[in-house]
Amino acid sequence: MLFKTLISAALLSVATLVPAQALPAINQALTGTASQSSTYGGQPAASQADHAIDGNTSGVWSTNNPSNSLNHTGFEMNAWWEVDLGAMIAIDDIVIWNRTDCCVNRLNNFSVFLDGALIGAYNQQNGPTPSWSLNNVGQTGQVVRVQLNDRDYLHLAEVQVFGTVAAVPAPGALGLMGLGLMGLGLVARRRRP
Structure with a gap:
């Protein structure tokens, strides 16, 4: 008995x-830790990985502005940027904001990964746009990566990861x-x- x-x-x-859906979806990337494959050598202070998770979606990059809001890698094959969200997150949507002052075509052929698994691939035949949305992701993960599928610079105005801390x-x-x-x-x- x-x-x-x-x-x-x-x-x-x-x-x-505790169901994750009971909590409001917020931009979990804001409290994450960002890293990237390299840092643009011309202005390393204005090119840091954490600039893409500072809450500013402005797509204007300036080498003269130390408080610049974009990340910027060096010119390389498969340049990448990623954010470790610090916990397992039930992800609803991912929004990627492009640079808009110039060079928007650099973010044209790229992939999005969640914990190393491909969850989205983009190759815009009609040209790049100011932002992309990956909606209704419906997966749980901790590390979101944006990676170029060719050789170029990677710069992002902002990456937003909307979701809730996974149920425990x-x-x-x-x-x-x-x-x-x-x-x-x-x-x-x-x-x-």
Whole structure:
């Protein structure tokens, strides 16, 4: 009887997850940590990876502005930029803002990855646009990467990752589940001849 009670309590506890949909979707990238494959050598202070997660979607890059709001890599094959969101996020949408003052064609043939898995590829035959949206992603992950599929500079005005912290079991549920599994092991031991 104790065994059935423990298993029932553990199973009930597992069902009490906090649903991610109950929380509002916010731009999780704002609190993430950005990195990139290289930094443009002409103005490294104005080219940092974290400029693409500063909340500013302005697409104007300037070497004369140390508080520039775009990242900028060197000229290389498969240049990339990524953000580690710091936790597993149930991702709804990803919005990528392009540079707009010049060179918009550089962000024309690129891919988007979530934890190393391809979730979107773009090769705009009609030319680049100021922003792209990857809607209804419906996946959970921690690292979002934007990567060129050819050789060029990569610069992004902003990358927004909208979603919520993924559901995790309440601490009590984990304890009860562990207790139930331990009870299962004890019952199995008693039944051995």
